[in-house]
Amino acid sequence: MRARPALLITTALAAGIILSGCGADSSNDSASSAGMSADGGGEKVAAAPAQVEAQAADPAQGKDTPAQAPDLGVDQRSIIYRGSIAVRVKDINAAAGLSTGIAQTAGGFVGGDNRNSSNTGSGTATLTLRVPAEKFATTVDGLSKLGTEESREINTEDVTEQTVDLDARIAVQDARVASGRKLLGQAKSLDDLVMLEKEVATRESDLASLQAKKRRLADLTALSTITVTFLGPESPGPKPKDDDPAGFIGGLSSGWHALLASLKVLLTVLGALLPWIIAIGLPVWAIWWSYKRWQRNRAPQPAFVPAGGGPLPAHPPASPAADEKPTD
Template identity: 35%
Template sequence: MTRLRYGIAALAAIIIAATGCTDPDGTQAERAAVAPEPEVVAMDGAAGERARDGSAARAHPTLVAIPPAEQALVYQARLTVRVGNVDTAAERAKDIVTGAGGYVAQEERDTADRSDRAVLTLKVPPQRYPEVLSRLGGLGRRESLHQSTEDVTEEVADVDSRVKSARSAIDRLRTLLTRANKIGEVLEIEREISNRQAELESLLARQKALAARTSMATITLTLLGEGKGDDPGAGERPPGFLAGLQNGWRALVFAAQVALTALGAVLPWAVVAAVAWLAVRPLLRRARRGTAPPAGEGPGTGGGAR
């Protein structure tokens, strides 16, 4: 019995020792094999999430909406076109401008013997400016084109700011005017309001002028007709009887013009000289009569007395 007890005790001790040694090793192995797995999975999950976000960003990039700059631009152009008929070309130019939403600001016509000329100042919307300018150039043979663009954004912003400040100052002065009790204060505030009001009116006029310049582009169109001086063969005609007769007639007309010009220049002096002569002539006659000898006193009479 004693041996049996010792044997059972020894076997129990071996089992306990084996269990104690196995559990820690098994727990550490399990922790080493299992615990890192969620960490790795978590890391992989975060990396995968970032990877999916990156691929989604590459597939669908985010578009940042940048508002366009509110620029205030002034467009101006001077165009010269030579056409066959100035009247027809001018009417076509007006139709082009009015069809684009513009208008004719000014028109000048000059009709001469050798050429016909028209100058149109046209106002067109800036959006249609290139199209209208191209169509106007197609009215005939383009002689010249000058374009300019001016950026007045800062000037417009400055005027708008000054207008707002002037209005605020006037409102504050009017508030002070209602609280003033003394006559001197009232007069001083009214004087300041008058000055600020004049400044505001000047700024408003300037603001209106800037708005007119930026809201419409300006095109100055000059239409030139095909005059006599533009005939390419006019100076290349061969000499002959008709050419000589034409040159002789021109010389005669020129000589007559010179003679009439000279006569016109001399005629006023001749009239003045004639009037002076008529006024002096009686005086000269009287002077001659006063110096003449008497009728009874001659050379023969004196000799007979002796």
């Protein structure tokens, strides 16, 4: 009976030691797993900028993400407006001055001025106007009222996708330049310093090129271009653009024009050679003809040979009647 309580106490102590050991192992395992997860997260965070930079350097890595067009309203899109108009006026210089005032009133300026005036009224003036995009239509209408409108052509180009793409590329390239400068400040050797300086210079050059393209697009979208041509009273109007016909008629027309062009070239060459032919060819032909004639007159006349084959006698034979003497 006394041995039984001792056995129970010993068993309880052993069970407690075993349970405490298992708890310590489980706590160590959880701590180690937590540490591993923390290390893995740190590695991922540290590797994230490098991965982004690698994807920026190699655009092929981001091909899995489909590109989508920006969903913007009409007033938020980047649109380039270009227009040309021809107006017939009585005084081209006065009309050119009025068009300059219209452009300046709209908040623009004159980008080019080419005038060809004449006292006979056949002069022309061509001006290139840069006006804000929101004043494009009103400026064109104002120019058409300066005289009689002869022709008008309006073109638009939507560059919204190019603008959005340039913004994204500029942001990525700016981040690459910043990371390169950070690495340059941490260089520990001369070789690393030279290599990083070259890399940073290349990245800054690419960034400057992208920013220049963005400024060019911004200028074209902010200021529209209008080319206005003022025609005098006697100046010929602009030629209409004829569309080339297709099919058999188009081929026949092209072949006929090619034949006329070839004949024109041939006649031009012949006209250029004709004076030389007359100046050199005629004297040469005259000398050759005279030489042939001199040779023909100098050659001996061939003797006449009768059909029998023998030469002609010097004197005709005497007749038999002449040889006979008369008889008494």
